[in-house]
Structures are given as C-alpha cells and as structure tokens.
Amino acid sequence: MICQYCDFVKSGEGLVYEDGTAAILLHKSPAMPGHLLVLPKEHFTIIEQTPDPVVRKLAALANKASASLLQVLGAGGTNVVIENGTGAQQQVPHLAINVIPRVEGDGINLQWQPRKLSEEQMSLIELQLKEQTKNLGVEAEKKEPIKLDDEREKARGEVVKKSDYLTKQLRRMP
Secondary structure (H helix, E strand, O other), X not given: OOOHHHHHHHHOOOEEEEOOOEEXXXXXXXXXXXXXXXXEOOOOOOHHHOOHHXXXXXXXXXHHHHHHXXXXXXXXXXXXXXXXXXXXXXXXXXXXXXXEEEOOOOOOOOOOOOOOOOHHHXXXXXXXXXXXXXXXXXXXXXXXXXXXXXXXXHHOOOOOOHHHHHHHHHHHOO
C-alpha cells in the first residue's frame, strides 16, 4: 500500500522531529506558514485503530509543537485538528494531527453554523452516548517510582533522609 505520509516520513523531507514512534513534519500544502503534521510512524488510518499509548504520545507532541509555533513564529494561537475519516474530509488515509499556527485576521475559518436541536433530540443523543461510553476506561499510564541513588549509603549502613537527597544532588552539579 502506498501512503503519502509514510513516504514523507521515510524521505525526511520537511521533518522537524522524529523518534521511534512519531514524526513531526511541515505540511506540504500548509494552511499557514509553519503548519505541522504530527504522525505516528506506524501506519494507522484513523484514531480508533491507533493504540492508546501512541495516541497519548501524539497528543503530547502536538502540545509541544503548538508551544513551539507560539514561541518561534509568534503565532497568536493554534488550531489542533484531526480529520478522522472520509466524513471529516480526511484526504490522506493516515492518522495525522494538524497543528496550525494562527494570527488574527489570517482568513482561516473553522467556524460552523450551530444546528438547532430540540430538547428531546438532545436528551436522546445524550442517553445514547452515555450508554455507549459508560464502560469506557482509559488505562492509566503506569509510572515507575523514582529510585534514589542511595545504594552506596545503604551499603555503608547509613540512612539517607529525604532532605539529604537534595543536598547530595546539589553537590553532584558541576
């Protein structure tokens, strides 16, 4: 299968960041200068196919990419957009988070006309979504406790107090 985004990642063209899981590229047809794509390196078409740890990584990278655009380009804000499926006008069948720098009066319009729904329609949708999502569980990220480098002190029979830890770390600084 040929994928335009997979090819972009492999070529390294416009690549601004890369690690083992994800890449950040300059968009080939940007909405604004600095428009970035945050992509998983493994091919996933839509977000629902993507493992949660990869989604978390992409979200964290989109956050950092947004901060970079604000700082480097002096953007007044950013839009973070995922076109998820053909119904959302997804053009390339590869999950991508668009991070678009914005300035006032830039001509980009992401506004929509609100739909008028009756109270009954809203209640029905709410009940259906509550039923569908009641067993949604997001697995908490497992964090390992930070292990202090106190093995030498324990070997000598000394007890390291928490307050001593900071002093010891300061002594290690060049």
